Amino acid sequence: MNNFSKFLFISFSIFATQTHAETAFKKVSECETDYFQGSFCLKANITKYKKALKTMKPNFNHKYILLNTGSSDSLEMIALDTQTGIGYPLNYQFTGWEDNQGNVLKKPSATFSLTDSKLCLSGSQYDGDHPGTHETYSNIKNCFMIKKDRSYTSFESTYVDKVDYDYDEKTKTWRPF
Template sequence: MKKILLLLAISSLSFTAVAKVPYTATAECRFDYDDFDFCSKHSIAKYKTALAKQSPNYDATKILLNVGSPRYMRYVVIDTQTGVVFPLRDAILGFKDARGSLNGEPALIQFSVDQPQLCIEGSVYAYRDAYDNVKVCYLMEKDSRLKYGQQMRRVDIPESLK
């Protein structure tokens, strides 16, 4: 009898490790003066697919996902425990030349399943807040005033690389 209970306990633990959480909500659909829609049908389909098929690749229990394009990256952090999606306000671009045009060198994106920080080297853009050829890092920060209790924010001022 003890063996059966032990097997049931182990199987229920392994089931919860494999069980996928469905998409719940997106914390922010649009940012001021930004026409990218994080709540579009296309974006939500990407979130659902990631939750169903991907393992966490960022900060132990989260999925970092680019829902933009390879040249104009729009990152979101998907919490695999709640199904809530947290968009990054900044658009990530590659490096720029002296005239402000993209020079073809892609942005460097550094993150890990073992670390809570996302660091970018390249250019970042948000309305009235654009920086070319910088290093900047982001982190999920708790904020009880927000509907979902946290958001993805810059943890430092972008540092020039040149």
């Protein structure tokens, strides 16, 4: 193998094995939310973002790292742009699937992929304008996409994918209505 071939092989190997974004965290586009009591700019969350950008590769919409800053019982999603280091939060919280008495029977879930621009969440979507006054859309699937306007980037609902589910007490299942 000549020196040029060795260089080409080594260079290709370095680029082919890159496993994470290697982008420095810059900022969160919007810290607070009117829709639940979370803050995407908490010190603990900023630490998560910095670590994710150093150790993870994109997992959503070709260039984003999608993270849950909540828990497995409460999805609070943010998309970290691996090219700019900016985080774009989804300003809704999704909690579990409820029966007709409001008892949570199943954890919320999220579906997304590296090659798709759609994030779909299932469970109960928490909306509220001010603490103490809120509305919950129980047992729904709602999909969101990151939209870039002239100077603003954020998640928006696709609406066409929204499905409401009703809990059937007899079969103990949820079905679309």
